Amino acid sequence: MMLLIQYTLVYACLLTVVALGGCYSERSGIINIGLEGIMVMGGLGGILVLAFIPATLPPIIIFFAATLAAMTCGMAYSMLLGVASINFKADQTLAGTALNMLGLALATVIIKALNIARTAGADNSARIIFKDTRPLLSLAKGTEFNMFMILTVVLLVAAYIVLYKTRFGLRLMSCGEHPQAAASVGISVAKMRYCGVLISGALGGIGGLMYLYSCGSEANFETGVAGFGFLALAVMIFGQWKPHRIAISALLFGFFRALAAVGQAFDLLAALEIPKPIYNMLPYIICLIVLAFTSKNSKAPKAEGIPYDKSTR
Amino acid sequence: MDNNNRRGFFSLPGVRSLLAALICILIGLMLGYIVLLIINPENAGKGMDVMLKNFLARNKTFTQIKHLGNTLVKTAPLILCSLSILFAYKAGMFNIGAAGQYVAGAGACLFFAYKFSAPWYVCILVAIAAGSLWGAISGALKAYLNVNEVISGIMLNWISLYLVNMLMKPFCKGAEKDTIAFVRGQSHSLIPNLGLDKLFSNNTSVTIAIPLTIIIAVVIWILLSKTKFGYEIKATGFNKNAAKYAGMHEKSNIIITMVIAGALAGIAASFFFLSGFSTWNTNQTSVPAMGFNGIAAAFLGGLHPIGVIFSSLFIQHISDGGTSLTGMYPAQISDLISAIIIYLCGFVLFMKLQMSKISAANERRRRARLEALAAAETENKPDDASEETKGGEAK
Numbered sequence: 286m287m288l289l290i291q292y293t294l295v296y297a298c299l300l301t302v303v304a305l306g307g308c309y310s311e312r313s314g315i316i317n318i319g320l321e322g323i324m325v326m327g328g329l330g331g332i333l334v335l336a337f338i339p340a341t342l343p344p345i346i347i348f349f350a351a352t353l354a355a356m357t358c359g360m361a362y363s364m365l366l367g368v369a370s371i372n373f374k375a376d377q378t379l380a381g382t383a384l385n386m387l388g389l390a391l392a393t394v395i396i397k398a399l400n401i402a403r404t405a406g407a408d409n410s411a412r413i414i415f416k417d418t419r420p421l422l423s424l425a426k427g428t429e430f431n432m433f434m435i436l437t438v439v440l441l442v443a444a445y446i447v448l449y450k451t452r453f454g455l456r457l458m459s460c461g462e463h464p465q466a467a468a469s470v471g472i473s474v475a476k477m478r479y480c481g482v483l484i485s486g487a488l489g490g491i492g493g494l495m496y497l498y499s500c501g502s503e504a505n506f507e508t509g510v511a512g513f514g515f516l517a518l519a520v521m522i523f524g525q526w527k528p529h530r531i532a533i534s535a536l537l538f539g540f541f542r543a544l545a546a547v548g549q550a551f552d553l554l555a556a557l558e559i560p561k562p563i564y565n566m567l568p569y570i571i572c573l574i575v576l577a578f579t580s581k582n583s584k585a586p587k588a589e590g591i592p593y594d595k596s597t598r
Numbered sequence: 599m600d601n602n603n604r605r606g607f608f609s610l611p612g613v614r615s616l617l618a619a620l621i622c623i624l625i626g627l628m629l630g631y632i633v634l635l636i637i638n639p640e641n642a643g644k645g646m647d648v649m650l651k652n653f654l655a656r657n658k659t660f661t662q663i664k665h666l667g668n669t670l671v672k673t674a675p676l677i678l679c680s681l682s683i684l685f686a687y688k689a690g691m692f693n694i695g696a697a698g699q700y701v702a703g704a705g706a707c708l709f710f711a712y713k714f715s716a717p718w719y720v721c722i723l724v725a726i727a728a729g730s731l732w733g734a735i736s737g738a739l740k741a742y743l744n745v746n747e748v749i750s751g752i753m754l755n756w757i758s759l760y761l762v763n764m765l766m767k768p769f770c771k772g773a774e775k776d777t778i779a780f781v782r783g784q785s786h787s788l789i790p791n792l793g794l795d796k797l798f799s800n801n802t803s804v805t806i807a808i809p810l811t812i813i814i815a816v817v818i819w820i821l822l823s824k825t826k827f828g829y830e831i832k833a834t835g836f837n838k839n840a841a842k843y844a845g846m847h848e849k850s851n852i853i854i855t856m857v858i859a860g861a862l863a864g865i866a867a868s869f870f871f872l873s874g875f876s877t878w879n880t881n882q883t884s885v886p887a888m889g890f891n892g893i894a895a896a897f898l899g900g901l902h903p904i905g906v907i908f909s910s911l912f913i914q915h916i917s918d919g920g921t922s923l924t925g926m927y928p929a930q931i932s933d934l935i936s937a938i939i940i941y942l943c944g945f946v947l948f949m950k951l952q953m954s955k956i957s958a959a960n961e962r963r964r965r966a967r968l969e970a971l972a973a974a975e976t977e978n979k980p981d982d983a984s985e986e987t988k989g990g991e992a993k
Contacts, residue, residue: 318694318748365941375944378692378748382893383941390933397928398637409928508883515752522749562760569753573739576753580744 288547289540291429296546297532297539298437299495303517304524304531305444306488311526312448313481314461314474316590318381319366320489321514322388323359325506327490328497329392330358332413332504340417348422348432352491359490360483362388367482371475374592385514392506416502433495440488444528457481461586464593474593492517512569516542519572525584541568614953615900618946619909622898626939633934634927641926649932652919660799667798669911669918671875674811675700676910678866679892681818682859684901686747688822689855690835695736695751696863697889698758703729703864704871704886705762708777708878711787712769718789718872725868726861732758733860737853747856755885766878775881780874789872807869812907814865819903831855863889887933891917894936897943913939 303320310317317323334354338347366384369375393411400408424430448454459467460477468474496513497504520538524531545564627646634642648655653665679696686693693699706728707721716724732754739745769777780788782802789805798804822828834841834851842848866888870876895913899905913936920932 369941369944373945373948375947378694379893379897380941380944382692382694382890383937383944386890386894386933387937387941390930390937393930394633394637394928394934397930401928402637411928511883512752512756515749515756519749519753522746560764562764566757566760569756573745573750573753573757576745576749577739577743580739580746583744 286551287428289543289551292543292546293536293540294434295429295431295495295499295539296542297535298434299492299499299513300517300520300535300539300542301437301532302433302440302488302495303492303514304521304535305440305528306485306492307518307521308444308448308485308524308526308528308531309457309488310481310485311521311586311589312458312461313478314464314586314588314591314593315366315370315478315482316377316381317363317366317482317485317489318378318518319363319384319388319514320381320485320492320517321510321512322381322385323363323366323486323489324493324496324510324514325388325392326362326493327355327359327486328493328504328510329395329506330490331355331494332415332497335415335418335498336413338418340421344421344432347418351418351422351494352436355490355494356487357490359488359493360486363482363486363489366486367479370592371478371482374594377590377592389506389509392509396506411506413504413506414502415504419498419502422498429499431498433491433498436491440491441528441532448528453480458586460593461588464588465597468593468595478593489514516568516572519576522583522585523572523575523579525579526586527584538568538572541571612900612902614950615902615905615946617953618949619898619900619905621949622939622942622946623912625942626935629938630931630935633931637927645923645926645931648922648926649916649919652915652922655919655922663797664799664801665918667795667801667804668875669914670798670808671801671803671805671873672870672918673911673914674808675866675870675888676891676895676914677811677815677907678862678869679889680895680899680906680910681815681903682862682866682889683892683896684899684903684906685818685822685831685862686855686859687896687901688828688835689831689852690838691740691747691852691855691859693733693736693751693856693859694748694890694893695732695754696859696892697885697887698751698755699729699732699860699863700867700889701755701758701762701885702732702860703867704878705758705765706864707868708769708871709765711780711785711872712777715785715787717786721787721872722789722865722868725864727864729860729862729864729867730857731860733856733858733863734853736860737856740856741849741852755889759882759885762878763880763882766880770880776879777877779877780872782874787872788874789869803873803875805869805873807873811869814862815903815907818862822903827854863892866892891936894940894943897946898939900946 303324307317307320331351331354334351338350366380369380370377396411396413397409400410422432424432448458456472457477457480459472460474464474493510496510516538520535521531523534545567631642631646634645653662653669656662656665679700682696683693703725707725710716710721710724735754736747736750739750740747766777771778782788789807791802791804792806794804794806795802830846830851833846834848838848891913895906895910899909916935917932921929923929923931
């Protein structure tokens with residue numbers, strides 16, 4: 286039971302962080318399908334720090350270094366989406382899809398090239414091992430509780446305050462609802478949308494690091510982040526683009542995902558002899574059903590997905 | 599007269615799409631070359647050469663043709679996947695679920711082939727049914743419950759992957775991860791060759807699936823550009839509300855579109871797996887890339903059913919070439935290049951806008967010059983000469 290709770294929290298936290306990222310972006314009016322790719326690229330930066338930083342440093346410094354690297358990589362990578370969809374008015378779904386494919390291919394190529402160069406061709410896998418630093422970030426020995434969970438709570442509270450209580454957040458949201466009106470009172474829509482995309486890049490990057498960290502002390506980039514970016518999008522939609530509801534729906538999805546990961550450890554569930562693929566499917570099936578019932582009254586930002594055109598004011 | 603012709607040529611939408619696609623490819627290849635240079639500068643030129651030549655890099659003509667056959671076998675499903683995406687896109691939907699519809703089709707046709715040893719045409723029909731069902735789910739969710747087709751498609755992708763992995767498990771030999779390979783001659787579930795294998799150095803995977811694919815592409819082209827249904831689909835894509843106002847059944851149109859898109863992806867899977875080229879790996883943890891590469895091919899092909907034939911061939915060509923890079927470079931280099939190309943396809947609209955701006959500016963300049971010329975001529979030679987130039991301009 287303890288194991289299930291731990292994994293539920295691990296997955297819920299990472300889904301919350303990524304979904305919050307998606308929330309910032311969509312609230313500013315940019316659909317971010319590319320979260321999956323951003324997670325991979327951000328995770329790549331973070332994991333490389335975890336793998337090569339000396340394990341003798343204080344854990345808190347390692348933690349911040351890795352998080353910062355993940356954020357930076359995620360932000361840099363999300364600029365690709367920003368440039369395409371804000372400056373060049375590209376189809377946002379297409380740009381996002383390209384980001385997903387590019388992220389996975391680029392990360393695999395980088396890690397493989399690194400491994401080949403490091404071992405003179407002996408190792409051509411896309412794996413990175415970080416077993417020395419992984420235990421340092423744990424909060425309690427032998428459990429899955431880690432420092433990222435504290436960070437998640439901070440980010441969640443911050444998201445609520447930023448979006449609803451600050452001038453910046455309200456302006457950001459106005460760009461997603463009615464950019465023409467926002468522009469007419471002197472808000473730079475392009476700047477706000479860049480902020481939204483960059484924040485989502487930073488959070489997506491952290492989420493990617495959290496996912497790879499949760500997989501054990503070896504990260505395999507060929508499988509990427511196993512669809513968590515998409516799951517986070519579903520969490521965001523189910524959470525109706527509101528931080529507090531996102532946290533609740535992340536717990537729900539996290540629970541089902543955890544069931545897939547550790548469900549067979551329970552006598553009761555093991556006795557039912559449900560094949561593992563069913564557990565793997567479960568989060569996605571639940572997600573579809575939930576979306577079917579909640580999308581009718583969707584509170585999606587009204588202007589999301591539509592490139593802002595000054596001439597339509 | 600000559601001037602008029604040149605202007606007509608560059609303002610043709612097809613020419614602009616082609617030009618934009620070529621620019622995307624060129625920039626994509628250049629960026630890919632830079633990546634190769636960064637990873638391993640010594641072999642970069644050679645690597646690019648191997649990838650771009652693909653089957654031409656083999657030393658004997660016989661093997662060259664055989665490998666060309668292999669590329670074509672994989673190109674056929676890619677064309678169909680991109681047709682699936684293109685078709686949905688015309689109706690204003692982004693069918694990212696093509697990958698899942700492809701998986702569903704693969705599962706269905708392989709299941710019938712293994713379990714009942716059904717003949718190939720039955721297997722194809724079953725694949726179509728499964729793909730359409732998958733598409734219909736997305737379509738119905740979109741039409742009646744307002745679920746974004748991108749999200750539902752992504753969820754269905756994963757569901758189908760795990761489902762088919764589970765379904766195919768009994769058809770593996772012992773503890774192996776791959777399903778049992780079909781043997782040509784023993785299984786009538788394989789699509790017949792009808793002598794096409796002889797043309798490709800006895801490559802038995804080359805079947806009538808390849809010519810059938812071309813026919814399907816042409817049918818889709820005619821359906822979209824010459825029929826009432828195609829017109830309604832495009833109208834729904836342009837403006838859903840206007841289509842509804844004009845009396846079109848936009849809800850059923852959405853569902854039918856997704857059914858057809860799903861069917862195309864289903865056919866793609868059956869054409870690939872019933873050619874005997876490959877088996878299903880029950881351990882795969884990511885959705886087959888075919889459906890996603892279809893997105894690249896669809897946009898690179900300028901969203902035209904005939905254009906995607908060529909863009910699919912190109913993408914499959916470089917990704918096959920990429921697999922022969924192993925040893926020198928990671929094989930994913932070709933994935934990287936096609937991903938870059940997809941990303942650049944996002945800029946196609948912008949490029950076309952620039953092209954029309956340039957040609958409009960040229961046109962203005964040309965007209966101003968003609969007018970100046972005409973004015974000068976009227977000054978010199980009044981009466982009949984000026985009328986002649988004016989007449990010429992009006993044409």
